[in-house]
Amino acid sequence: MRYFLKYFKPYLPAFILLVFFVCGQGYVNLILPDYTAKIVNDGISQKKLDIVWSLGEQMLLVTILGGLFSMGVSFLAAKISVGHARRLREAIFSKVESFSLDEFNNFSTSSLITRATNDIQQIQSVFYMLMRMTFLAPFMGIGAVIKANHLAPSMFWIILAAVGSLIVVMIILFLVAVPKFTIIQKMVDKLGLQIQEMLVGVRVIRAYDKDREQNKKFDGTNRESTNLNIFVGRLMSIIQPGMTLIMGLASVAVVWLGAYLIGANKLNIGNVVALIQYVIQTIFSFFMLSIIFITIPRAAVSVKRIEEILSTAPQIKDPVQPLSWANKVKGIIEFKEVSFSYKGSEHPVLNNISFVARPGQTTAIIGSTGSGKSTLLSLILRLYDVTVGSVTLDGVDVRQITQHKLHEQIGYVPQKASLFFGTIKSNILYGDRQAKKGEIDQAATIAQATEFIESNLAGLDHPIAQGGANISGGQKQRLSIARALIKKAPIFLFDDSFSALDFQTDAALRQALKSQLKNATIIIVAQRISTILQADNILVLENGQIVGQGRHADLLKTCRVYKEIAESQLSAAELNS
DSSP: OHHHHHTTGGGHHHHHHHHHHHHHHHHHHHHHHHHHHHIIIIIITTTOHHHHHHHHHHHHHHHHHHHHHHHHHHHHHHHHHHHHHHHHHHHHHHHHHHOOHHHHTTSOHHHHHHIIIIIHHHHHHHHHHHHHHTTHHHHHHHHHHHHHHHHOGGGHHHHHHHHHHHHHHHHHHHHHHHHHHHHHHHHHHHHHHHHHHHHHTHHHHHHTTOHHHHHHHHHHHHHHHHHHHHHHHHHHHTHHHHHHHHHHHHHHHHHHHHHHHHHTTSSOHHHHHHHHHHHHHHHHHHHHHHHHHHHHHHHHHHHHHHHHHHTOOOSSOOOSSOOOOSSOOOOOEEEEEEEEOOTTOSSOSEEEEEEEEOTTOEEEEEESTTSSHHHHHHHHHTSSOOSEEEEEETTEEGGGSOHHHHHHTEEEEOSSOOOOSEEHHHHHGGGOTTOOHHHHHHHHHHTTOHHHHHTSTTGGGOEEOGGGTTSOHHHHHHHHHHHHHTTOOSEEEEESTTTTSOHHHHHHHHHHHHHHOTTSEEEEEOSOHHHHTTOSEEEEEETTEEEEEEOHHHHHHHOHHHHHHHHHHSOHHHHHO
16 A cells, blocks of 8 residues: 555645545535425425525526536546556556566566556556545535434434445445455456467467367366356446335335325425435445445455565665776676575575686587576676675676666677567667667678568568567577677677577678677577687586586587587587587
């Protein structure tokens, strides 16, 4: 609730004005039956048309004023609820952007999407309704009870019986329906997860002919969600006819008892008419209060899910007093006895890693799957922080640098090439929005992407689907490399970024990188020996430890693990060349 109120503060003046309009609307609703009673008692009964016209004009003006108050309430409630929802969405998006990879492991992608969309929508809808009802309902309810009791104290029991019946119905609905709301929101998460899995894994699903199996799985979840919503919907549908029945019975009781009192000259006809209106207002007010008590728990579920995100403290934070470099960054990266363990893991992923990557040199990292290669690059980027030891850039610990300044010095190509919806040009410019046409062409040339760019009629304006689904894996990798190169950073990290390239393109790309990035620090994670043959320093990882370090020819003689990898990929002639 703390975060809910935090983002509500800017709308406090508008909310105060809304409360004033609500009070005005409630007051108008309470005095209108008085006009009705006076017109009937003083005008019609005594056949004085001037009183009817005079009170009728006043009643019309009051009604118009009440309409204006109602319009003001609706406008302000909509403005506040929509604006508050927008701020919550922005806060969630900003918070998720600041998450380290550890936090992403705590929330599934589908859950984060659901919380930022469906849960926010639930809060917005309920908040809008609450602002319209929360103050109006008790104001009208209490006022109508007082007015009714003043008009006919002998008929007050009718109101108590009607309200009591409504409260009993609401309590039953509350106890049965509210526990289902939490389950419904979890079902929305589950549906989102299954849809995401289907979209991401559509090729695998079709290749293994599992369409029917996936449909059956989704249909089961969908039916379960549907049945839950139908159950809750049926319960909630009882409210409207139940309220109508109670109001009808109460009105009949008022008319029946009122007729008796009128016959005994104990009550005026106008008072009976006004009393019916007050009975309806009282029941409707308690009905609104009941709706509030039923919807608040549903919104509370969403508020709790939102606050779980907003209250999550990112593990990776900028230092309070960040350091910087006295001169231009050279790009010297040094690992000093670094060890790293994932949260909750019994064994370290990396253990006692020490090496130096220097400008103008290519440092390569090779090893079996799961040996910690990609994790090592993540420590440089501060996607994770080291458990033991330190990673420094030009002698400054990366934990003492702001993430923004650190990332400015690095061009990064991830293991899984990620492209964004747009064009080839917009994806390359993601590395530097200020880059000129010549710089785009140069980056594309180095990345060996020029040929396939020019093969499209639209060239750089060729559309890219979400995730780059309309181009091949090799093309995605080349565009990802061009995106990093256009940054012109002093450091480049390539995380197995050449795996989808053919040998000829791979060789041409490595040659271009060597000639164009002479002064940059290059770190390459690779699976193929051919990619790192010419590297200045090769690190061989096994079970999170460096078991070999040096150039290709030296490692063939001194490192068993490296020799085994090389022999499995290269021919005898290539090994001896």
